[in-house]
Amino acid sequence: MSKHTPIVAIVGRANVGKSSLFNSVLRRREAVVAREAGTTRDSISARASWQNQDFWLVDTAGLKTAEDDFEFTIQEQIIQATDSADIILVTVEATTQITEEDRRVAKLALKSKKPVALIINKIDQAMRAKLDYFEKLGIKTIFHTSATQNMGIEGMLDYVVKQIPKASIKEADDRIRLALIGRPNVGKSALFNALAKKQQAIVADRAGTTRDVNRSIIKYEKREVELLDTAGIRRSGKIEVGVEKFSVLRTIAAIEEADVCILLMDVHEFGTSLDQKIAGMIKEAGKGLIIAISKWDSYDKDPYSRDKLAKELAYHFDFTPWAPLIFTSAIDGQNVSKLFEMTLDIVKARETRIKTPVLNAWLRDRVDRHPPAGLKNSHPKLNYITQINDADTPTFKVFGAHMNLLHWSYKRYIEKEMRREYGFEGTAIYVDYIEKHIDRKKLADGYEWKKHLRPDQVPKTKEKYARTKKR
Secondary structure, eight states, rough: OOOOOOOEEEBBBTSHHHHHHHHHHHHHHOOOOOOOOOOOOOEEEEEEEETTTTEEEEEEOOOOOOHHHHHHHHHHHHHHHHOOSEEEEEEEEESSSOOHHHHHHHHHHHHHHSSEEEEEEGGGGGGGGGGGGGGGGGGOEEEEEEEETTTTTHHHHHHHHHHHOOOOOOEEEEEEEEEEESSSSSSSHHHHHHHHTOOSSOOOOOOOOSSSOEEEEEEETEEEEEEEEEEOOOGGGGTTTTTTHHHHHHHHHHHHHOEEEEEEETTBBBBOOOHHHHHHHHHHTTTTEEEEEEGGGOOOOOOOOOHHHHHHHHHHHOOOOOOEEEEEETTOOHHHHHHHHHHHHHHHHTTTTOOOOHHHHHHHHHHHHHHOOSSSSOOOEEEEEEETTTTSSSSEEEEEEEEGGOOOOHHHHHHHHHHHOOOOOOOOOOEEEEEEEOOHHHHHHTHHHHSOOOTTHHHHHHHHHHHHHHH
């Protein structure tokens, strides 16, 4: 089996259905698909498999004349994709006559001397009799497909796997997933490129450049780190229907997938309500969090600037005091590599496991120092604590009595003391408080049973104690 992982590149002009074809091969909606031209701006890739053969499938932006530096960068990525590919799938639209862009794509693919196939897409909208016209492009191997109807895909894939070496893509079980999250135009793609040390994502001085979740896998300190560059999250009222809405959904999915999220904020505008909301989303998802200030090289600073900004950020993000703060610059590389060090430290903290006897000794000591307050005749009692070993986020369960009377400030005290003792720097933790001892007499009388039991326990338990009372 080949050590080289084959690459299959889908190329073509804009709006011929490349992303639909990409999704059809993967059997899931990975690339953003919309009716507007130019939806795909970055070369995105994903693992694909057919007949027990694995390969990387690359979806590229639509080829067209580069009118500015931004478009030129996109076209450069297409050339890079074809250069690295083992087979090139030139995609055209069955309902449209051959265009100058189609000819340029075909010429570029044939010039590579790689295996090339012509994919005439959207045949569900055209008659097959008209399709011989596309032979003028000079590509001998031709497939008729409809990505939306899943027609002709299997025959195309049969051809693909015959042209590439057999390979198996094995993802490391301990791979760390690091997501770059933030508002549009705060420098996520520039930082992504600095971290990946290659021009994989488009970098431009305009908002909304990245729409798909771009990925790159690198090795750092013998660990695989998968970088996820996401689209910027706007305020709800600013999100456009269609492509941008899908992009935001992918960003939210990336948060769920990640182990650690870097919340990136522009040094010239940070601490907004949306930044706080995004940090809250990351915390609620139970992920690691690094607060990173970007474009530090462009800030007019003095010896006190860093401390002053750190104090301001601590005020805005007082609900995540455990998240480390770092000032970065993708332009001059300041603190870029340190982000990897911080990520590994956070992952190590997330993997911390504490034995139950040690936890219980710690809990007794903290409760003795500062007992919880309660009502006149009822006080919360924290009996014992245990950690859930198979949880991705450090999760603890505290069992006791009268847990419904436990004040939120005491819960905050427990978490603060736990972090002081065991670290957990940079990661969210969960502490659940569970009612262990229930006053059965009051329960039989129906006294506050809703506060003590889960909904699925209520009918069975009420009925049981009602029968006991009648006897």
